[in-house]
Every structure is written in structure tokens, then in C-alpha cells.
Amino acid sequence: MPELPEVETIKRTLEPVVGSTIKKIRILREDFVRRMDYSPVQLEGQVIQGLYRRGKFLVLEVNPGQNLVLHLGMTGRVYLYRGEPPAEKHIHFILSLKGERHLVFQDPRRFGGVWFVCDITAFFAHLGCEPLTRELNTRTLGKMVRGRKVSIKTLLLNQALICGIGNIYADEALFHAGIRPDRGAGTLSEDEIRRLSRAIKTVLWQGIEQRGTTFRDYRDGENQMGSFQHHLQVYGREKQPCSRCGALIERRVINGRSSHFCSRCQL
DNA sequence: AGCTCACCCTGGACGC
DNA sequence: TGCGTCCAGGGTGAGC
Secondary structure: OOOHHHHHHHHHHOHHHOOOEEEEEEEOOHHHEEEEOOOHHHHOOOEOOEEEEEOOEEEEEEEOOEEEEEEOOOOOEEEEEEOOOOOOOOEEEEEEEOOOEEEEEEOOOOOOEEEEEOOHHHHOOOOOEOOOOOOOOHHHHHHHHOOOOOEHHHHHHOOOOEOOOOHHHHHHHHHHHOOOOOOEHHHOOHHHHHHHHHHHHHHHHHHHHOOOOOOOOOOOOOOOOOOHHHHOOOOOOOOOEOOOOOOEOEEEEEOOEEEEEOOOOOO
16 A cells, blocks of 8 residues: 555655656556546657655656656556566556666556646645645644544545545554544644644654555565565554553544554553 | 545455 | 455545
């Protein structure tokens, strides 16, 4: 499940594509293309000028008016392959570069996709703040939760407010902050908002340091697994003892998403 | 406007 | 072994 730390890790491992010339674009599944503001063929022969992450999106900037946006959905993998790409299942998109390198996008579940975007600012207009910047702090998080009846867990997953947090890091951040996922967002105290704002940054940075969480599908741009799964405190640890107090971790579905927490440490 | 929920999709786990 | 069923969830959009 690629969330911010996973996409950031992929971005870092794909850095070598910047400055490369695009030789050919192969779309193996038409419906994997979610948007086509310009013809993909126009990218062939052009040089990739930049690569960056926004929330859980990855952007290849060929020029300011021609961007290639990737989203990995649940099971997406994007990696650089040297030599002819493998004839594996579920490869929907290949970007061939000069020097016999191929950027391969594989996604069994096809929740991911690619967008050929001209106006990148408009494309991201609906997206919330980047949690690892100063845009997220006690004051801004306080504004987001004020008066909101949704659970704090649901609020953290809302990409229009904060972008990049998914199910794993939401559960981990709430454990870190000592707040139950089913608490109404509007009921958080000033101190809890401060703790949560810091906890979000802490767990996301830890995830990046560990090169992401590989539960099953996730791989980075070099097709390597992450290691944050070994450091998870609550996610996927139902009925296992809490690392802090020993009580058993509970699992509850909140808004259709499984949520993991310690009912003794999280209030 | 705020919120909930069904939907999309496939592979793996599990029960019989 | 094999078959059927359920589950995982990011983002979108319908409907209340």
C-alpha cells in the first residue's frame, strides 16, 4: 500500500531518470490512462526535466506544460529495469529511455493509473497540505478538526486536508499520539492536536528512513522491499501485545477501513 | 456542506 | 486438490 513514505522512496530511487531522453511510451492497457490532455507520443524524444512527489502522486515533468503523473493505488509498482523489460503479468505501462532502461508500471489490482497532464497546478488544486512541511502544524491541524464530526482516523485519510497519509501511517500516528482512531475529530484537545501533528511527521519520517512498508506488494524504484513493517506498533498487529503496555491490540472497522489501536494507551 | 457507503479490481487466505 | 467466499483499500461519486 504505497503511502507517502513509499512514494517518496520510489521517487528517490528513480532520481536517475531525470535528464534521460524518452525513447518510447508503451500503453499496454488503454484504461490505465486516466487522463490525456496531450498525446503521449509528444513525449518521445524529449528529456525528463524533473521528478517529484505530491501526496501519493509521482510526477515526471518533461516540461512545465507536459507532465506525466503516476499513482500506485494499492498494488502498483514502478521500477527501473535495465535491458528488455520482463514479460510479467499486469504490466500496463512502460516508459523506455535512452540507454536500454525501461520504467515499468505493474499493477495487478489496477487501482493505480497514469495521467498525461498539462496544467499540473489545477490537477493538484484539490489536494491538501504536505504533512512533512510547515504547512502542517498545531494551528492548521486545529483548523481542520474544529467542528468536525468524523472520526479523527477518517479525517487523516482525507487527501483534500492532508495528503499522503494512508491506512497504515494513520493508525501508527494515532498510536504515537495516544489518540483512539474512533474519536470524533472535533473532540481533540489542543494538546492532542499538537501531539498528533508531531506524530504524523515522526511516523512518516520513520517510514522514509526504513524505505517504506512492504506488507506484500510494495517495492521501490529498484524493485527492493522496505523494512518499516518490522517497526509497526499497531497496524496488522491485532491480538498481539502492545509494545508499550502489553494489552492486546484491537481491530475495528471505521468507515470501511480496518483500524488498529491499543485501548489502554490510546484515549 | 458534511458525511457514509458502494464500487472498482485481483490474489491470497481460509473453510469445507 | 479444488472450489467458493471473503478480505485488503485509494479514490471517486452517488445519495442522504
